Amino acid sequence: QKEVEQNSGPLSVPEGAIASLNCTYSDRGSQSFFWYRQYSGKSPELIMSIYSNGDKEDGRFTAQLNKASQYVSLLIRDSQPSDSATYLCAVNRQLTFGSGTQLTVLP
């Protein structure tokens, strides 16, 4: 079993819709969870970090963490074409990454 798994995608949503990205992890002792956005040919860029159960909102982005079920998700509201990128879920200090979900927002 992979340590961090993401819905494989690719995922396409129309502009203005909500994009939902999901991630599960195997290490029940994990403490820190991150979502990175990566444009093609660029390095990962942190968009959200979450450490406690529940929701964390930052602008159009909401991260949700459920440690009992070992999943973390990212919701992007009012999706824009500029949100088109690969989204990487990462767990713990040394960043075990999921394989990423490629999101395309269609104008």
Add this chain to the structure above:
Amino acid sequence: DAMVIQNPRYQVTQFGKPVTLSCSQTLNHNVMYWYQQKSSQAPKLLFHYYDKDFNNEADTPDNFQSRRPNTSFCFLDIRSPGLGDAAMYLCATQEGVSNQPQHFGDGTRLSIL
């Protein structure tokens, strides 16, 4: 304003010819990481330094070495690059023992001829 700087952005080397990639940081972070990312794959941790303490991932090939002469600089040496080593190499830093996120440089794209 760049805080984690990788040089060069693009590096081309010949099969079997040693190559060194560099990373510098202005954040004064204790921890520095090197990742390898191949096309359409997630970044894979190669090794990291906590101050001067070197930590190698179990599956990192012996062909890959690293040096950290001081807090600000870290180098990735590939002793005999093979075609399979063509990838983006990412350097990242992190503050101490915290769970704070890592800060990535822009990466070096390595091509092997």
